[in-house]
Amino acid sequence: MVGGLRSFAFSGISRVLIPRLVLTIVAVALAAGPALAQDRPIAVLRALDKVTARVSTISAPVGREVRFGTLRILVRTCKKRPPEEPPETSVFLEILDLRPRGAPQRVFTGWMFASSPALSAMEHPTYDVWPIDCRMPSPSQSSGNE
Secondary structure (H helix, E strand, O other): OHHHHHHHHOOHHHHHHHHHHHHHHHHHHHHHOOOOOEEOOEEEEEEEEOOOOEEEEEEEEOOOEEEEOOEEEEEEEEEEOOOOOOOOEEEEEEEEEOOOOOOOEEEEEEEEEOOOHHHHOOOOOOEEEEEEEEEOOOOOOOOOOO
C-alpha cells in the first residue's frame, strides 16, 4: 500500500496538479487579503510653533514644497488605507530648516504615521510637524484654477 501511494504522489499528474493547486490557493489568499494603502496627492499636516503656540493646518501637495516658519516641507508620498481597513495615514517627508544665517539643515527625512506621531517624530527646538490625513483635491482645486 505504501508503495502504491508513493508512486501516485510522484506521478506526472501530481507534478502538474500540485503546483497549480498551490498557485490557486496563493491567488485566493492574496485576493482576500488586506487592501493596499492608496496614494493620495495631498497631505494634510499639522504644524506647531512652540514659541508662539500657533497651530496651523497645512495642505501640502505631493512633490511641492511648502513653508512653515523657517521650515521647508516636501511631501514625497502620502498613503491612506481604504475605509474597510483599520485607519492609517502614512506620509514620507523631507524637512529642511532654512536659517537666515547659515546653510539649510536637514531636520527630518522619513515616514510619519498619523496614528502614532511620536513613533517617528521630528526633533526641532521651535517647530513640530505631524501628519493628519491624505486626501484627494477638492473639485474647486482640480478645475484648473491654479
